[in-house]
Amino acid sequence: MRRRVVVTGLGLVTPVGCGVEAAWQNILAGRSGARKITNFDVSDIACKIAAPVPRKSEFPDRADAFDPDSVMSARDAKRIDDFILYSIAAADQALADANWAPNDLGEEAQYRTGVMLGSGIGGLQTTYEASITLHEKGPRRLSPFVIPAMLINLASGQTSIRHGLKGPNHAVVTACATGAHAIGDAGRLIMHGDADVMVAGGGEAAINRLGIASFVACRAMTTGFNDTPEKASRPYDKDRDGFLMGEGAGAVVLEEYEHAKARGATIYAELCGYGLSGDAFHITSPAPEGEGGYRAMKAALGNSGLKVSDIGYVNAHGTSTPMGDELEIKAVEKLLGDHASNVLMSSTKSATGHLLGAAGAIESIFSILALRDGMAPPTLNLDNPSVETSLDLVPHKAKPFNAKAAMSNSFGFGGTNAAVIFAKVD
Amino acid sequence: MSDVLARVKKMVVEHLDVEEEKVTGNAHFIDDLGADSLDNVELVMAFEEEFDIEIPDDAAEHIQTVGDAVKFISEKVG
Numbered sequence: 001m002r003r004r005v006v007v008t009g010l011g012l013v014t015p016v017g018c019g020v021e022a023a024w025q026n027i028l029a030g031r032s033g034a035r036k037i038t039n040f041d042v043s044d045i046a047c048k049i050a051a052p053v054p055r056k057s058e059f060p061d062r063a064d065a066f067d068p069d070s071v072m073s074a075r076d077a078k079r080i081d082d083f084i085l086y087s088i089a090a091a092d093q094a095l096a097d098a099n100w101a102p103n104d105l106g107e108e109a110q111y112r113t114g115v116m117l118g119s120g121i122g123g124l125q126t127t128y129e130a131s132i133t134l135h136e137k138g139p140r141r142l143s144p145f146v147i148p149a150m151l152i153n154l155a156s157g158q159t160s161i162r163h164g165l166k167g168p169n170h171a172v173v174t175a176c177a178t179g180a181h182a183i184g185d186a187g188r189l190i191m192h193g194d195a196d197v198m199v200a201g202g203g204e205a206a207i208n209r210l211g212i213a214s215f216v217a218c219r220a221m222t223t224g225f226n227d228t229p230e231k232a233s234r235p236y237d238k239d240r241d242g243f244l245m246g247e248g249a250g251a252v253v254l255e256e257y258e259h260a261k262a263r264g265a266t267i268y269a270e271l272c273g274y275g276l277s278g279d280a281f282h283i284t285s286p287a288p289e290g291e292g293g294y295r296a297m298k299a300a301l302g303n304s305g306l307k308v309s310d311i312g313y314v315n316a317h318g319t320s321t322p323m324g325d326e327l328e329i330k331a332v333e334k335l336l337g338d339h340a341s342n343v344l345m346s347s348t349k350s351a352t353g354h355l356l357g358a359a360g361a362i363e364s365i366f367s368i369l370a371l372r373d374g375m376a377p378p379t380l381n382l383d384n385p386s387v388e389t390s391l392d393l394v395p396h397k398a399k400p401f402n403a404k405a406a407m408s409n410s411f412g413f414g415g416t417n418a419a420v421i422f423a424k425v426d
Numbered sequence: 427m428s429d430v431l432a433r434v435k436k437m438v439v440e441h442l443d444v445e446e447e448k449v450t451g452n453a454h455f456i457d458d459l460g461a462d463s464l465d466n467v468e469l470v471m472a473f474e475e476e477f478d479i480e481i482p483d484d485a486a487e488h489i490q491t492v493g494d495a496v497k498f499i500s501e502k503v504g
Contacts, residue, residue, distance in 0.1 A: 075443045140474075144467040 004272075005187040006425060008265040009098025009253030010365050011090035011201075015051035015246045015352050017064030020093065023362075024369045026064070027377045028398045032351050034229035034244055040209050047221045049229040050207045051246035051353030053086065079145040080158065081123030086249035086358070087155035087203030088162065091117065095163060098253035098265060100197060103164040112196040114167030115156040116186040117251065118178040120357025120412070121206045123150025128210045155203050155249075167195040172357075175412030176317070178202045179250060179360030180420050184274035186254050196259045201361035203249030212245060218284060220321060221245065233354075234381035235318035235347035236325050236393050243319040246353030250361030252368075257425075269368045269422040272405070273304025279415025286324050286411060290331030293317070293409060296417035297335045300407065304421045309339050311421070312403020313376050314391075315367040317411045318347025319354050328409065329389050336391075344401050346394035350380035360410035360418060367406040368422050376401050430477075430500050434492060437476060441469050451493040469495075477503055 012019065015033025016026040026033075033051040042048040056067035068077050071089045080088075095101065102109040126149040133141050148154055153171035160169050168189050172182040179202035186200035215221045222242040225232035233244040260267055277299065279292035286292065301308060314332055318325050325347075333340050348366050349355075355362055370376050375398050382395035392399070405423040435449045442459050455461040455469065470486045473479070473495060479502045481489070489495050 073443060075441075140480075141471065143471070144464040148464075 003191050003193065004257035004270060005190045005254050006257050006260050006270050007252050007268040007368055007422070008255045008260050009094040009100065010268065010368070011093030011097065011251040012362060012365060013053055013066055013086045013089050014248040014362055015053055017054065018066040018089070019064055020097070020365065022064035024366070027348055027351055027366060028375060030351065030378050030380055030396065030398070032230040032380060033246065034232055034353060036229055037207070037212070042212065045209070045213050046216050046223040047212055048226040049222070049232055049244060050212065051244055052207050053248050079149060080154070081126045081149045082205035082247070083119050083123060083203040084149070084155045084158055086205060086247070087117050087201070087251065088158055090201060090203065090249040090251035091159045091199050094199060094251040094253045098255070100253060101163070110164045110166040112167055113165045114169060114189065114195040114198050115159050115165050116168070116170045116172060116182045116189070116198055116200045117155040117159060118172030118182045118202045118357055119152045119155060119204055120173070120175045120178050121204065121211070122152040124206045124211050125208045126150040128208060159199060165199065168198070172202070174416045174418070175414055176354065176356050176359055177410040177412035177416045177418045178357035179362065180364060180408060180410035180418035181276065181360065183252060183254070183271065183361065183364050184276070184418055184420050187271045187274060190254055190256050196256045198254045199251055200254055201249065201251035202358040204356045204358040205247045206356060207245055207247050215245065220284065222320065231381050233320045233350045235316065235320045235350055235379055236329070236385050237382050238384045238386040240320045240322060240325065242321055243349070244353035246355040248355055248362065249358050250365050252361070252365065267425050269371055270425050271420065272306065272423045273300035273421030275299025275303070275419045277417045279417065281415050284413050286327050287415065290327035292415055292417045293328055293411050294331035294334055297331065297407065297409065297419040300419040300421050301335065304405070304423070306405050306421065306423060308336055310404040310423070311336065311339070311343060311407055312401045313367065313370050313406040314343060314345040315363045315370070315406065315408040316345050316347045317409045318379070319349055324411070326387050329387060329391065332391060333389060341390040343391055344376040344394050344399060345391045346377055346379040348377050350382070360408065363410070364408045364420055364422070367408040371406045371422060371424055374400055374402055430503065431496050433476060434473070434495050434499065437472055438469065438492060441465070441472060449492055451491070451496065453492045454490055456490070473499060479503060
């Protein structure tokens with residue numbers, strides 16, 4: 001009998017707030033994190049908007065604003081990239097939520113707890129600034145902290161050092177599927193006995209000149225809503241014109257079921273299905289009919305032990321790009337068959353923008369919370385769907401549902417696909 | 427000399443996030459002030475920038491205490 005894996009802790013740093021309950025309530029209320037970019041020059045870039053993490057320094061009155069000083073000293077924060085800072089903050093929250101502190105529990109707990117935090121891009125701002133320093137001042141002016149600040153696996157490394165986690169230390173890099181792959185792969189490590197507890201998820205901080213301009217260059221970003229940022233991310237709507245970039249991190253604590261039960265941990269849900277696939281088609285475009293995504297979902301459902309009718313909510317990849325959204329609808333319809341008309345599917349990227357490597361992690365958390373509360377978050381700005389579908393795309397307003405399981409989809413550049421399925425635990 | 431000492435002290439306090447009283451002439455960056463090898467590299471770079479001098483790698487290896495730094499810098503800026 002295979003070891004079961006459950007979720008016992010959650011952590012979020014998002015464009016709609018820092019902290020799990022705050023971010024979730026903002027998502028349910030349909031609040032957008034989009035705004036105009038003001039902290040760097042965008043006068044010559046076609047996209048002038050993004051969904052950054054609201055910081056305490058900008059929003060002193062918001063209780064859910066992110067305060068870097070509450071995580072570490074300004075000196076330490078200067079030596080890591082923001083994607084690591086966000087990842088550490090989310091991991092801190094998740095471990096506290098799970099009431100799991102290996103540093104206080106001794107060696108055995110430390111050896112049996114690991115980390116799998118990924119990022120799509122890693123320390124882009126660090127790399128960007130180091131390139132300018134190298135060009136303007138020469139190699140002797142490069143900080144010894146450039147490399148440890150930008151390496152993707154340093155989110156896992158830093159988190160392990162901070163919390164004394166001596167089990168598997170790994171990182172995922174699969175573009176916009178990173179967060180979902182990290183959670184799925186970490187679950188497998190528990191299932192196979194490599195660890196009893198894993199901190200898993202993803203972080204991203206690519207809202208800078210290089211990040212925005214480069215995504216504009218590959219024609220993936222929204223450019224037509226610079227004056228109305230909150231309307232820019234509009235998955236499935238006929239006026240959508242590309243994704244809005246978000247940033248932040250999501251982390252979950254995954255735990256072997258008996259381990260969680262024995263210590264009386266609060267169990268949010270079971271990670272019961274995980275599927276992966278490759279498109280083998282194109283570097284940035286999804287395969288025709290979304291067939292790669294379909295195979296990932298089918299594999300996840302296949303190993304979940306669930307029936308298709310158990311799925312009541314799908315948190316879509318739905319990035320608000322012209323082509324991807326419709327292909328995903330086709331793939332989900334094919335998976336669900338006649339059951340599609342009973343299912344709610346929404347894209348929370350309509351509120352958070354696209355967090356790239358963190359997307360799959362925060363959206364897994366939103367799926368788990370949707371299941372917990374029996375409430376599907378809305379797809380904002382969905383005024384006129386571009387295609388007909390029997391799926392309920394939850395336009396504008398959150399909607400109640402009652403089901404056993406929820407699925408979260410994530411698809412990345414390079415044709416990499418992941419689907420994770422969470423189910424209620426009786 | 428005293429000006430160099432004051433400036434070095436201030437930089438060490440800022441870079442290593444330590445209390446000023448601990449930053450004496452004999453204080454060893456790694457053993458007494460909690461620095462690691464990367465902190466040392468960064469500190470030497472900061473000295474180069476602050477005093478507009480070049481500290482070659484072989485010289486940097488011998489700058490282990492606050493006093494070492496003050497002595498080297500004072501000779502350079504002399």
